[in-house]
Amino acid sequence: xxxxxxxxxxxxxxxxxxxxxxxxxxxxxxxxxxxxxxxxxxxxxxxxxxxxxxxxxxxxxxxxxxxxxxxxxxxxxxxxxxxxxxxxxxxxxxxxxxxxxxxxxxxxxxxxxxxxxxxxxxxxxxxxxxxxxxxxxxxxxxxxxxxxxxxxxxxxxxxxxxxxxxxxxxxxxxxxxxxxxxxxxxxxxxxxxxxxxxxxxxxxxxxxxxxxxxxxxxxxxxxxxxxxxxxxxxxxxxxxxxxxxxxxxxxxxxxxxxxxxxxxxxxxxxxxxxxxxxxxxxxxxxxxxxxxxxxxxxxxxxxxxxxxxxxxxxxxxxxxxxxxxx
Numbered sequence: 001x002x003x004x005x006x007x008x009x010x011x012x013x014x015x016x017x018x019x020x021x022x023x024x025x026x027x028x029x030x031x032x033x034x035x036x037x038x039x040x041x042x043x044x045x046x047x048x049x050x051x052x053x054x055x056x057x058x059x060x061x062x063x064x065x066x067x068x069x070x071x072x073x074x075x076x077x078x079x080x081x082x083x084x085x086x087x088x089x090x091x092x093x094x095x096x097x098x099x100x101x102x103x104x105x106x107x108x109x110x111x112x113x114x115x116x117x118x119x120x121x122x123x124x125x126x127x128x129x130x131x132x133x134x135x136x137x138x139x140x141x142x143x144x145x146x147x148x149x150x151x152x153x154x155x156x157x158x159x160x161x162x163x164x165x166x167x168x169x170x171x172x173x174x175x176x177x178x179x180x181x182x183x184x185x186x187x188x189x190x191x192x193x194x195x196x197x198x199x200x201x202x203x204x205x206x207x208x209x210x211x212x213x214x215x216x217x218x219x220x221x222x223x224x225x226x227x228x229x230x231x232x233x234x235x236x237x238x239x240x241x242x243x244x245x246x247x248x249x250x251x252x253x254x255x256x257x258x259x260x261x262x263x264x265x266x267x268x269x270x271x272x273x274x275x276x277x278x279x280x281x282x283x284x285x286x287x288x289x290x291x292x293x294x295x296x297x298x299x300x301x302x303x304x305x306x307x308x309x310x311x312x313x314x315x316x317x318x319x320x321x322x323x324x325x326x
Contacts, residue, residue: 016195016250017067024060074190075122078176082118086110088301088308089168096160101150105161108144113137114169121177129177130316133170138162167276168301171308174315181315183252183322192250193318196258197265199247200240201310204266205273208236224278233270240266252322265314272309276301 068080093106113133120129142158178197179190212227219226220233244262248255 028060074176074179077179077191077194078118078122081172081176082115084300084304085114085118085169085172088172088304089114089164091301092164092168093161096164098157098160099150099152101148101152102145102157102161104144104148105141105158108140109137109161109165109169113140113165117169117173118176121173121180124180126177126319129173133165137165137170141165163279167305167308171272171312172304174311175307177315178311178318181319189250189252196244196247196251196262197311197314198307200244200262200266201269201306203243204236204240204262204270205306206236207239208232208270211235221274221278224281225274228274228277233267236270237263237267257321261314261317264317265310268313269306269310273306275309276305 068076089110098106117129117132120126120132141161142154145154145158145161175194175197178193181190181193209227209232212229212232219229221228241259241263244265245255245259248258251258251261253261
C-alpha cells in the first residue's frame with residue numbers, strides 16, 4: 001500500500017482506470033456467456049437478467065463519464081455535472097405536474113440558481129455555495145411564485161420545486177466540488193475523492209440490491225419499497241466500508257478513517273434512495289424516466305439519485321474533519 005500511495009497522481013489514476021475497466025470487461029463477458037447458456041425459461045430469470053444489463057450499462061456510462069471528467073479537468077467536470085443537474089431537474093419537474101403559475105419559479109430555478117450554484121463551485125466560493133440554495137433559494141422561490149398571483153396549492157407547488165432544486169442541483173453540485181478540495185500534502189488530487197465516493201456508494205447500492213433479491217426479508221417500508229430491508233442495508237453499508245478501507249491509499253485518509261467515511265457516504269446515499277422512491281410512489285411512477293413524456297425524461301435521476309444525497313454529506317464531513325484549505 002505504501003508503494004501504491006507513493007505513485008504520482010497520473011500513475012494512480014491510470015492504475016485505477018485499468019482495474020475499473022478491466023473488471024467491467026470481465027463482468028460484461030461473463031454476463032454475455034451466462035446469457036448464452038441453455039437454461040429453462042423463467043420469467044424471474046429474464047427479469048433479473050434485464051435488470052442486470054440495465055445496471056451494468058449504467059455503470060459503464062458512469063465510468064466513461066468519470067473518465068471524461070478526469071481528462072477535462074475541474075472546469076470540464078463542473079460543466080459536465082451542471083448539465084447532469086439540468087437534465088435531472090427537468091425529469092423531476094416533468095413528473096411533479098407544475099402549473100402556469102410556476103413558470104417564474106421554474107425560470108429562476110433553471111436559469112439563475114442552477115448556473116449560479118455551479119459558478120460558485122468552479123470559483124471555489126464554498127461558503128456562499130453552501131447556503132445559496134438552502135437560504136436564498138428557499139426564500140426566492142416562494143416569492144417568485146407569489147408574484148404570479150395564484151394561491152391554489154401554493155405550499156405544495158413550491159415544496160415540489162424546492163425539493164427538486166435541493167436534490168438535483170444542490171446535492172449533485174457537491175460531487176464536482178470534491179475536485180477542488182485541497183489538503184496539505186494532497187494538493188491537486190481531489191478527483192480521487194470523487195472516485196472514492198462513486199466507488200463506495202456504487203458498491204454499497206449494488207450489494208444491497210443483490211442481497212435484497214437473494215434473501216427475502218421483511219421490508220422496512222413495504223408501500224414504498226419491497227426490497228429495502230435493514231439486513232440488506234447493513235450488508236451494503238459494510239461492503240461499502242470495506243471497499244473504502246481498501247481504497248484508502250488514493251485518499252488523504254488512513255484505513256480506519258476511509259472505512260468510516262465510506263460508511264457515512266453509503267448509508268446516507270441508500271437512505272436518500274429510499275426517500276426518492278417515496279417521491280416516485282407519490283408521483284405514481286416506477287422510474288423517473290417516463291418514456292411517454294414528450295419532455296425527454298430518460299431516467300437519469302434514477303441513476304444519480306443516490307449520489308445526490310451522498311455527495312453533500314460526504315463533502316461536508318470531509319471538509320469539516322480534515323479542515324480542507326480552500
